Amino acid sequence: MLKRSIGISMLCLAGHAYSADIVVTTTEDVGVESQECSLRKAIEYVNKGLPEAGYSGCGGKESSSTIVLKKQLIYKLNSHINITAALSLKTIDDTAEGEKPEAGINNAIVQMTAKDNIFRIDDKKDGVISVNLIEVNLLGCNQSVCAEKGGLIYNNELLFLDHVKLSGGVATQGGAIYNMATLPNKETTVRSLVEMRFSLIEKNKAAQGAILYSQVPQFRIYNSVLRENETTLANSANVYSANTLDPATISAFPSMSFRIANSTFYKNKGFIVNVRDGMGLNNLTVVGNSAGIQFNAPAEKAYLANSIVLGNPYPVSQDNNCSFTAGDKSFNQNNLVTSSCTTGDINYPNDIWNGTQLIAGESIDGKCKSLSTDKNSLLCPYFQSENTFLGYFRPRILMSYQYLSDSLIINKGREQREEEKKLIGCEFADQRSQSRDLDNSFCDRGAIEIIVPPTAGLVGKDLLIGEIAEISVVEKLSDSDLVPKEECNAILGENPTGEAWQPGCMQVIQLQTPSKGKLTIDEEGNLVYKPQGAWHGADLFKIRLVTSSTRLNKNRPYLEVNVNVVQSPKNEMESSSVKASGGATGLFGLLTLLGLIGLRRYKK
Template sequence: MLKQSIGIGMLFIAGHAYSSNIIVTTTADTKADDQQCSLREAIEYINLGMPEEGYLGCGGKNASSVILLEKKAVYQIDTQLKITENLEIKTTYDSSLNDKTAPGLNNATIQMRGNERIFHIEDSKDRFLKVSLKELTLQGCGEERCRQQQGGLIYNNEHLILDYVKLSQGVANQGGAIYNLAQMTDEKIPAGFIEIKNSLLEANQAQEGGVIYTQFPRFVITTSVFKGNKTISVASANLYSAASLADEEIKAFPSMGNMIVSSTFTANEGYVMNVLDDIGVNNISLIGNSRGVYLNAPLGKAYIANSVILGNPHPVSVNTAANCVQAGSDATRLQNNLVGAGCGAGDSNYPNTLWTANSVLAGNLLEGACQTLSQDKTALFCPYQVPENSFLGFMRPRVLLNYNSLKDSVVLNQGQLQLGDNTVVGCAASDQRGKNRQSDITLCDRGAIEVMVPETMGLIGQDILAGQIAKMSVSDLLGDSDLVPKEFCDQVYPNNPTGQAWQAGCVQIEQLDTRSKGKLTVDELGNLVYTPDSAWHGADVFKIKLVTSTTRFNSTTPYMEVKVQVIQEHENRMESDKIKVSGGAWSAYGLMALLGLLGLSRRKA
C-alpha cells in the first residue's frame, strides 16, 4: 500500500510548481498499465520521445523531461535502466514546509536488487545527450554477484552531471562506480564527459578504476569527496584515465580541460589518481590513502597546485615515498603544494613544502572527532568528520599553538603571487564547502578547506527550570578554530583580568542586561555549563570573550564574542479541578458538542 501511495502525497506537495514534471508514484520496479508511474516507466516514456498520450501512467501533454522522486524513499530495481534521451532525475521535497535540511540529506535512493549496474547512459544517434542526477543516492549490491565488466553503477558515453549524489557499493572490473567510454567522435572529440560536484563517492571497488575508469581524461570534479574506495591493480588508480589524447588535442598549461578542484580524498586503497597531460589539480586534500598520485604527463601539460598530499600510505609504512610516484618521462608541474616524501621540490619559482614529520592527523586517526590542542599539539589536520546537518565531511586544518603568526603554518596563507612572466596557478575561488577564499591570493590556504574565522557575535541560550543547570556549546560558533587551553592564557594576557584561575578559551564574562546570577565553566571542546546561584526567576544575560587558535593573533582583540542568555522559570504545577477534557468518549463528544454550539452561535450572530 505504501508503494502505491508514495507519489500521491507528492502530487499535493508539488502543486503547480511541478505540474509538468514526471512524478514517480511507486517505489516498485514495475512495467504495467496500472496507472502507477514507476522510475523505469518514467525513463522509458522519455526515451520514447514523451508522447502526448503518456505511457503506462507516466507523463502526458506538456510533460517535461524532469523525473521527481520522493525524499528518502528507496526505489529498488531488478535490472539496469537504459537512458537514451536528455533527462534529469532528482529528489523533490516541499520547500514551503521550511525544510532546512542540507542538500544531500534528503536523497532518494535507487538501489540495485538484481545483479546489474543501475544506469546505462548511451544513445546511438550522432548527438551528445545531457543526463543530470541531483540529490540522489545510487547504491549497488556491494557483492561479487553484482560485479560488472564495465561500470558497477553507471556506464556512460554522454554528458553526465552529478550534483549532491552519493555513489556507493559499486563493483566492477573497470570503473567501480562509473565507466566512461569517452568514445571518439568524427570530430576527434571523446563523447563521454563526467561533471561531478558536491558529491560523495564511497565504498566502490574495481580491478581498474576503483571509482571511475575513463578511456580518456573527460571530467570536471569539484567540491566532492572520494572515501573508502578500492582499486586492486597496482598499475591503476581509483580515478583512472586509461590514455591521453593526442598532443594537438590537449590544451596548453594552465588552461586544462579536465579539472579536479577543492575536493577531499581519504581512506582509499590503491593510487588515488593518475595525472596525465590535460589534467589540472588544484586545492585538494589527499590524506591518509594507501597510495597517493601517479604522475605521467610527458608533455608537461598537467599540474597539481596549492594542494596537500600527505600521509599516503596511512599508517606510515616502509613505502614512505608513495605520496607521489612519477613515470620516467613525467613533466607534471607541481606548484606550491604541501607534500610528503616522494613528491619532490616542485616548480623552482613556486616550490613545494616538504613535511617530514609523522604528525599529520590528530590522534593518528583517519576519521572521528578532532582532539583538542592539549591532547595533540603537533598534528596539522583534524581527522575526516561530517558536521551535523551536512552531506560531506572534510579534514580541517589546525592552527597550532607554536605558531607565532599565521604565516608559520605550512597550510594557511600560503598562496603565491605571480613572479615576472612565470605562470602560477592561483587558489580556487571557493573551498570544498563553497566558502569564498581570500581575495588576496597570498592569504589563501593550501588544500580543500579555507580556514574561516567568524566575524560576527554568536548567540546561544537555554531555558531551564529552577534546580536545573544549563548545558550549551559554542563549538559550532568557533568556525575552523579551537579554544586555546587554559595553560596558554598567560601568553595572551600576562595580567589576568578575571581575578580567577583561567579556564579554556581564557574566558572573560561581561554582564549585559542583568547582574550575574550564576557560575559558568568552559572546557576546551567548547562545552559550557551554567549553574544558577539560586532559584531566581527571569534571565541572566551576558557576553563571553573566548580566545581561539586564530583570534589570538589579533593584538588588540584576541578573542571572539558570544552572547549567552539563560532564562530560569519555576515549574508550573498548577492544576484545575473545574475543567477536565479527558475521560473517554463522553468527554470527547461533549467537547465536540460545545464547539458545535459555539459555531452555531457565531453563524446566528
C-alpha cells in the same frame, strides 16, 4: 498503501511547484500492466520523446524531461535502465522552508537488487545528450561484480552529478562510473564527459578505476569527497584514464583542462588518480590512502598545485605519496608534500614535510584532540557533522605559530599574475563553498579555507528551576580551537577576577542583568551554566573566548558569543532552546556576517 501515499503526497506537491515534472509514484520496479509511474517507466517515457498521451501512468501533456523522487525513499530496480534522451533526475524535499537541511541529506535512493548496474546512458547517436542527477543516491548491487563496465553507471554522454552519493558499485572497470570519453585517433569520436560537484563517492571497487574509469581524462570533479574506494590493480588508480587525450585537446591546456579541485581523498586503496596531459589538480587534500598520485604527462600539460598530499599510507611511515613515470613533465607547484613528490617547480616549489605528527586523533576520522592534548599535529581527523553532507580535514592553528603564515597550510596560496602564466592560483572557493581571497594572495593549501569569525552570534537555553544548562559553542568557533588555559597569562595577563583562567581565557560580561549563575567551560567548547537560586527570568551576558586564531590579533585577541539563559518555574516552559531565527538573533547574525567580511583583511 505505501505506494498510494507516495503518489498522493507528491502529486499535491507537484501540482503546486512542479506541474510539468514527471512524478514517480511507486518505489517498486513495476511493469507496464500497472498504471503507477515507476522510475523505469518515467525514464522510458522521456526516452520515447514525451508523448502527450503519457506512458503507462507517467507524464502527459506539457510534461518536462525532469523526473522527481520523494526524499529518503528507496526505489528498487530489478535490472539496469537505459537512458537515451536528455533528462534530469532529482529529489523533491517537501520540508518546510527554513527547516530544510543541507542539500544531499535527504536524497532519495535508487538501489539495484540484481547483478547489474543502475544506468546505461547512451543514445547511440553521433550527438550527445545531457543527463543530470541532482540530490540522488545510487546504491550498487552488493555482489562480487555488478557489471563489467560501470558498477553503477555506464556513460557515453554528458553526465552531471550534483550532491549525489555513489556507493556499492563493483566492476572490472569503473566501480562507480565507466566513462567512454573521446577515443584518440578516430575519425568518429564519442564525446562523453562526467562532471561531479558536491558529491560523495564511497565504497566502490574495481580492478581499474574504482571511482571512475575513463578512456581518456574527460571529466571534472569539484567540491567532493572520495573515500574508502578500492582499486586492485597496482598499475591503475581510483580515478583512472586509460589513454591520453588527442593532441588538439591537449594543446588547449590549461584553458581547456579536465580538473579535480577542492576535493578530499582519504582511505582509498590504490593510487587516487593517474595524471595525464590535459589534467589539472588544484586545492586537494589527499590523506590516508594506500597510495597518492601517479604522474604521466610528458607534454608538460598537467599540474598539481596548492594541495596537501601527506600520510599516504597512514599511519605507516612509508612514503607512497607520489609516483612519476619516466619523462613526466607535470607542473608540481606550491604543495605540502613529502620527499617522494620532490620540491617540484623551482620558481614555486613545494614545501617538504618531514614531521611525524599529522592527524590529531585516535584514528584518521573522528574526534579532534585539543591543543593541550596534541600540540603538534597538522590536521584534525576527517569529521562530518550530522547536518552536513560532506566532511573534511580541518587544518589546525598550532600554539607554536607566532603568525598565521608560520603554518605550512594557511596563507600559503599563490597569486596568479598576468606575467606569470605558468603559476597556478588557488580556486576561488573551497570545498565548503567558503570564498578564498579574490586575488588568491592569502588562500590556503588543500580543500579547506580556514575561516576565522571575529564574532560568533548567539547561544542559549531555556531551563526549569533546578536544572543546569549545557551549551556547546564549538560550532561558533568555526575553524579554530580554544587556547589551553595555561596560555592565558601570556596572552591577556592575570585574570582580572582573581580566579584561575578557564580554557579559552573565558571572560563573562553581563548585559542588562546582574549575574545569576556560575559558568564553566572545557577546552572542547562545552559550557555548563548553574543558576544560583530559584529566580524567574533571564540572565543575559556575553563571553569572550580566545582561540588559536584570534590570539594572533594583538588588538582583539578574542571573539564574543552572546549567551541568553531563561529560567522558569516547572510546567511553564514553552521552548527547550533559544530559537535562531528573527529577533535578537537576527541582529547577531547580521553582525556575524559583517564580521566574516572583515575576516579576509585579518587573515592577511
